[in-house]
Amino acid sequence: MTSLVFLIPIALLLGLGGLAAFFWAMRSGQFDDLDGAANRILIDEDEDGDEASEEDKP
Amino acid sequence: MNALADIAAPAGTDALVDSRFTVPGMRCAGCIGKVERGLGAVPGVEAARVNFSAKRVAVRHSAEIDPFALIGELEKLGFEAQLASDNPLAQDDRETRMLLRATAVAGFGMMNVMLLSVSVWSGAGGVTKDLFHWLSALIAIPVIAYAGRPFFSSALMALSHRRTNMDVPISIGVLLATGLSLYETVTGGQHAYFDGATMLLFFLLCGRALDAMMRGRTRAGIGALLGRMGRSASVVQADGSTRRLATDQLFPGMVMIVAAGEALAADGEVIEGHGAIDNAMLTGESEPEPVGPGQMVHAGSMNLTAPLTVRITATASDTVIAEIARLMDEAGQSRSRYVRIADRASRLYAPAVHTLALAAFAGWMIAGAGWYQSLVIAIAVLIITCPCALGLAVPAAQVTAASALLKQGVLVKDGSALERLAQVDMVLFDKTGTLTLGEPVPDLSMLDAGQKSAALALAERSRHPLSVGLAKALHDEGVTAAPVKEVLETAGHGLTGMMGGLAVALEKPEQAGTSVASELRLGDRTVMIPFRDRLREDAAEVVASLKQQGIPVSMMSGDRSDAVRDVASELGLFGRCGMKPEEKLAELERLKALGHLPLMVGDGLNDGPALAAAHASIAPGSASDASQQAADAVFLGTRLAPVLAALKISRRTMQIVKQNFGLAIGYNVLAVPLALAGYVTPLIAAIAMSTSSLIVVANSLRLARSGR
Numbered sequence: 001m002t003s004l005v006f007l008i009p010i011a012l013l014l015g016l017g018g019l020a021a022f023f024w025a026m027r028s029g030q031f032d033d034l035d036g037a038a039n040r041i042l043i044d045e046d047e048d049g050d051e052a053s054e055e056d057k058p
Numbered sequence: 059m060n061a062l063a064d065i066a067a068p069a070g071t072d073a074l075v076d077s078r079f080t081v082p083g084m085r086c087a088g089c090i091g092k093v094e095r096g097l098g099a100v101p102g103v104e105a106a107r108v109n110f111s112a113k114r115v116a117v118r119h120s121a122e123i124d125p126f127a128l129i130g131e132l133e134k135l136g137f138e139a140q141l142a143s144d145n146p147l148a149q150d151d152r153e154t155r156m157l158l159r160a161t162a163v164a165g166f167g168m169m170n171v172m173l174l175s176v177s178v179w180s181g182a183g184g185v186t187k188d189l190f191h192w193l194s195a196l197i198a199i200p201v202i203a204y205a206g207r208p209f210f211s212s213a214l215m216a217l218s219h220r221r222t223n224m225d226v227p228i229s230i231g232v233l234l235a236t237g238l239s240l241y242e243t244v245t246g247g248q249h250a251y252f253d254g255a256t257m258l259l260f261f262l263l264c265g266r267a268l269d270a271m272m273r274g275r276t277r278a279g280i281g282a283l284l285g286r287m288g289r290s291a292s293v294v295q296a297d298g299s300t301r302r303l304a305t306d307q308l309f310p311g312m313v314m315i316v317a318a319g320e321a322l323a324a325d326g327e328v329i330e331g332h333g334a335i336d337n338a339m340l341t342g343e344s345e346p347e348p349v350g351p352g353q354m355v356h357a358g359s360m361n362l363t364a365p366l367t368v369r370i371t372a373t374a375s376d377t378v379i380a381e382i383a384r385l386m387d388e389a390g391q392s393r394s395r396y397v398r399i400a401d402r403a404s405r406l407y408a409p410a411v412h413t414l415a416l417a418a419f420a421g422w423m424i425a426g427a428g429w430y431q432s433l434v435i436a437i438a439v440l441i442i443t444c445p446c447a448l449g450l451a452v453p454a455a456q457v458t459a460a461s462a463l464l465k466q467g468v469l470v471k472d473g474s475a476l477e478r479l480a481q482v483d484m485v486l487f488d489k490t491g492t493l494t495l496g497e498p499v500p501d502l503s504m505l506d507a508g509q510k511s512a513a514l515a516l517a518e519r520s521r522h523p524l525s526v527g528l529a530k531a532l533h534d535e536g537v538t539a540a541p542v543k544e545v546l547e548t549a550g551h552g553l554t555g556m557m558g559g560l561a562v563a564l565e566k567p568e569q570a571g572t573s574v575a576s577e578l579r580l581g582d583r584t585v586m587i588p589f590r591d592r593l594r595e596d597a598a599e600v601v602a603s604l605k606q607q608g609i610p611v612s613m614m615s616g617d618r619s620d621a622v623r624d625v626a627s628e629l630g631l632f633g634r635c636g637m638k639p640e641e642k643l644a645e646l647e648r649l650k651a652l653g654h655l656p657l658m659v660g661d662g663l664n665d666g667p668a669l670a671a672a673h674a675s676i677a678p679g680s681a682s683d684a685s686q687q688a689a690d691a692v693f694l695g696t697r698l699a700p701v702l703a704a705l706k707i708s709r710r711t712m713q714i715v716k717q718n719f720g721l722a723i724g725y726n727v728l729a730v731p732l733a734l735a736g737y738v739t740p741l742i743a744a745i746a747m748s749t750s751s752l753i754v755v756a757n758s759l760r761l762a763r764s765g766r
Contacts (some may be wrong), residue, residue, distance in 0.1 A: 036110030042087035
């Protein structure tokens with residue numbers, strides 16, 4: 001029974017933490033371009049990455 | 059608005075402006091990198107950020123750079139681009155974000171309340187149960203107050219207009235359940251329904267958010283169309299000097315000088331100068347039109363060759379292009395009156411649910427169950443008939459279908475577009491740019507190597523569409539340009555130059571035939587280069603397949619040329635030529651009045667009103683921005699097959715939607731009698747509700763496979 005005194009607030013706080021993280025992510029625009037984010041990981045940051053990207057041009 | 063704002067402008071650069079471009083050609087990670095890096099390297103550009111989902115680029119640049127110059131830069135990178143109006147998405151965006159936030163909050167509340175409820179159902183009693191009910195209330199009441207707003211405000215709106223919609227029973231159910239649960243909690247009673255209320259909100263909000271995302275793809279159109287007009291003009295002052303004036307400062311009677319390559323900012327009459335204008339956006343005619351003194355020119359068309367002096371006759375909202383925008387707007391409005399399936403269903407559904415709940419309450423009161431017991435049963439009926447599954451039935455299917463279509467290269471902008479596409483019973487095509495690729499391709503078989511390189515040298519210097527097409531074809535063959543000097547372009551006539559001691563020219567042929575052609579002259583030898591606008595490679599198959607499905611196909615073209623007849627006979631369909639935008643619109647209105655549900659496929663700005671008026675419409679990705687906005691769907695690539703795919707998948711979607719309705723209604727038929735009989739405990743109600751929702755979602759996911 002005493003464990004509930006800790007566990008319930010912890011569960012709630014974790015939930016609130018997740019909610020806050022979601023709000024923050026949305027406010028900072030991370031849901032604006034979902035397809036772009038999936039593609040951006042393929043872009044090489046260095047300049048000579050250009051040749052690689054030439055190839056997957058349709 | 060988002061990532062751009064994060065890139066802090068360095069101190070001191072005060073004159074930075076944002077421009078947004080639509081770049082439909084971006085299809086891969088490489089394209090994102092190319093566009094961002096390429097634009098970033100342009101002097102004066104502060105930052106460029108691609109939004110891949112929306113196929114847009116936001117560019118932050120110094121005010122000295124003309125946005126149209128940036129379009130040129132994008133073209134150099136190999137991407138067609140159009141200027142997009144200033145963030146027309148803001149409104150839709152806000153709605154989607156609000157719904158997403160509400161969904162997250164409802165989800166949070168649902169999970170935590172459920173955690174506590176499960177303990178109560180498993181037999182927690184006494185103080186623990188009361189404590190848990192209080193905790194549930196503490197979590198659920200703010201959550202319901204926040205997440206329920208979309209429903210409450212919509213229900214209030216409907217009630218204040220003495221109407222009822224799906225949100226009314228939802229709101230009543232949620233509020234009654236919350237109130238009763240609070241009463242139970244305060245009096246230390248057995249049952250609290252906070253879990254049911256939050257879960258109801260969560261599933262409904264999922265449906266709403268999916269629906270809003272779907273609609274978020276729709277983009278506001280009219281602003282983009284007017285954005286094609288020149289934004290300013292050089293006006294001749296009384297003392298003979300010129301001054302740059304913004305479009306809204308122009309008045310009829312003013313005289314403006316339009317440089318080559320400049321878009322006209324107002325309608326007017328040419329008083330000096332000969333040149334050619336690209337009028338394609340108004341007439342659909344792909345050939346440039348030669349103009350001289352006395353002829354009318356219109357805002358939005360592009361002066362291609364020599365400077366023109368124009369006396370303004372109409373500005374702003376009186377221009378022909380503004381008229382097209384108005385037609386588009388009106389036609390679009392008449393179509394938006396189309397009632398969405400879910401709304402139609404709810405019109406029957408809401409009164410039925412209310413009656414049922416009221417009957418349950420009255421029945422149990424008469425049977426002598428006491429007002430408390432009767433109210434609990436009435437609420438159980440309201441909750442169990444909760445249109446969760448019904449609310450998910452349409453959006454879940456439509457979002458799955460839309461992503462399946464996206465894989466086929468079709469971007470559907472609105473859920474109701476799928477409903478309309480599925481009903482189409484005839485198809486009307488525009489010619490140039492729709493059935494054909496819209497770019498003149500030269501026949502190079504008559505030229506030898508020397509002539510090719512001379513032709514390339516000349517064609518490279520001009521922005522005339524034929525020259526551009528010729529230069530592209532020659533480049534593709536790997537021809538290198540000959541050293542031609544003293545190249546001169548004469549408007550409406552052609553190009554001349556000197557190659558060594560030889561006079562060379564690329565001109566309009568002397569005898570203007572019925573087909574489009576250029577004449578290449580080397581010394582005194584001349585060669586004709588005929589041009590053809592090629593059909594899309596699978597146009598014939600698509601037309602044949604449509605006919606096979608019993609859907610009549612015809613063609614409406616703004617072109618006056620015989621090309622219309624050629625295409626019509628090649629594809630074996632009925633075609634009309636020389637149609638003005640308002641004639642196309644009238645034709646569609648006539649067909650609709652006859653009870654047909656026409657699908658319009660077109661690309662030109664002149665098709666805009668027709669696209670907006672048709673029952674459903676599709677535009678190719680190469681279409682003007684405004685046409686893409688007016689259309690329900692946009693297809694990418696050089697093939698026409700996506701049009702067929704769109705029809706097929708939309709029909710399949712409607713089948714799935716009907717099945718979903720069947721499942722949702724079937725669930726109600728089973729559950730409602732139990733609820734009416736008073737057998738439904740909170741646990742059963744919760745499980746039944748989520749199961750029915752999950753079944754509907756799973757059924758919708760089957761659509762993802764039909765995309766392949």
